[in-house]
Amino acid sequence: MNFFEHQDRARRKTGMLVWLFIVAVAGLIAGTYVLIMSLYLGGLEQASQQREALINQFGPDTFWRPDILLGVALAVFLVVGGGSLFKTAQLSGGGEPLALSLGGRRLLNDSGDQVERKVLNVVEEMALASGLPVPPVFMMDREQGINAFAAGYQPEDAVIGVTRGCVEQLSRDELQGVIAHEFSHILNGDMRLNIRLIGIVHGILLVGLIGYYTLRIAAASSGRRSSNNKGGGGLAFLGLGLGLMAIGFIGTLIGNLIKAAVSRQREFLADASAVQFTRDPNGIAGALKKIGGLNTGSKVTVAKAAEASHMFFAEGVSELFATHPPLAKRIARIDMFWQAEMQVEQATQAGASSSTPHPAFAPAGAVGFAGSTASSMPPPDTLPPRYEPQPAP
Incomplete structure (x- = not known):
């Protein structure tokens, strides 16, 4: 199997995993609907004296209510979508602030340092091979481990960072393989994809947080109520809070698992692209x-x-x-x-x-x-x- 076939396979698997996110959001809607209908029908059973009035006000005591399902779906979309947009905007400020926060030092194009010139030259070569503009390069001087990163939302605001250990302990061919790997992330939009997935997971987490605060409010309110005064309503809010917490946090766990699986496929894609850009599998393998x-x-x-x-x-x-x-x-x-x-x-x-x-x-x-x-x-x-x-x- 050549590297073009590996790239196609990684892209197909990424597409399937992204569809799982849609399934996860659909499951979130279904779980919330089941929770609300269970609380509603349970409330009807307990409030037998007011049963007829409640049915007249809210509709029949049947589990299938398309109008309620539509309302739940709209509410979940607003919460998840709003949280996702907020988090995406928060993380889309470009790569340079992140590189600086990680202790990176920007390398100057006219640097006379031999090690720094090697890095800058390799970045220019891989930019040419990938057809991308040359991004700013940052050195993490205190890091002796071999690592590198690409950060940014668009190719225009992307940066590449390398650790001191990466530059000093790798040969030039190996450094080319690492830098080519990072250029693949920029070229294939992996940073943008990852930020969007983080945003969706954050939106799902908000459902759990809403449940948490609902539970706290219900618990505080129940202490001020007598057992004979609106006790059923307090229990319903407690159940709603607990249910939303469980749905939101389980959804977040599943979302993080899918996001990690997507990232792993993009790493295989980046490795294959690095071989394509350098025409040398020994560099990145080494x-x-x-x-x-x-x-x-x-x-x-x-x-x-x-x-x-x-x-x-x-x-x-x-x-x-x-x-x-x-x-x-x-x-x-x-x-x-x-x-x-x-x-x-x-x-x-x-x-x-x-x-x-x-x-x-x-x-x-x-x-x-x-x-x-x-x-x-x-x-x-x-x-x-x-x-x-x-x-x-």
């Missing part, structure tokens, strides 16, 4: 192997790194919520001769103490490059097929 083989791995220590984990070349988190596939799978798709053994490569800097082998390759993180949490290696015969460079059609 960078991934070196991340797994060095003790520092892809670790980023800055405090805000957790918030921006979806943007890095790699990240160590639990497998279900990991925004990158495991390094083992990524390498196996690129290098058919790699046999799942830990390949420790000498760091570029002489005397670097970080060349101690990492105990195992990590599950990788989000719009960035690699991870630092140990994970077991799969057998070689279970690894997926490699990318094979092919001439452009």
Whole structure:
């Protein structure tokens, strides 16, 4: 399977996963409707003396009420849509503020530093290969792990960031592979897609928060009521709050799982695109192997790194919520001769103490490059097929 086929497969899987978000929102509407109708019909059963008046006011005691379903759907769309638009606008301010918040220092185009010139030259080469404008480049000077990120909402406001370890410990070919990977994220709109998915998850979370505050208000109000005065209404609000909390928080959990799965597919797409841009699978494969083989791995220590984990070349988190596939799978798709053994490569800097082998390759993180949490290696015969460079059609 060549890298064009891998790109097509990753795009198809992304499309299917995005459709799951639509299914999740539909499930949110259905769950809210069932909750409201259950509370309504339960209230009719308890208020037998007022049953006829309630039916006359609110309609028959049947579970299927299209008018209520329409109202619930509209309310859920307003909450999820409003929360999504707010969060998307909040995260769409361009890549430079984020790069600065992560401790990045912008590299000047006229820099005379040899290391900085290497990075700037590689970025210019990959911009030419991908057909994109040359973005600003930021260096995270205090980070010794091998990592990089692309940030921004549009190609026009995108930036690329690299850690000091990425520049000093990778060869030029390996650095090309990493930078090409980041350019793929810019070219394919992965940053914009991820921000939109974050927005939808935030909107779903708002449903749970509405339930939480409804529960608090109901609990506070019930303390001021006597058991003989509107007690049923207080219980109904307690039930509504608990139900919305459960629906919203379960929906958020499912949304985060889908978002992480989408990010993992975009990482496979970016790896395949990096091979396309560089015409050399050994570059990005070597960078991934070196991340797994060095003790520092892809670790980023800055405090805000957790918030921006979806943007890095790699990240160590639990497998279900990991925004990158495991390094083992990524390498196996690129290098058919790699046999799942830990390949420790000498760091570029002489005397670097970080060349101690990492105990195992990590599950990788989000719009960035690699991870630092140990994970077991799969057998070689279970690894997926490699990318094979092919001439452009």
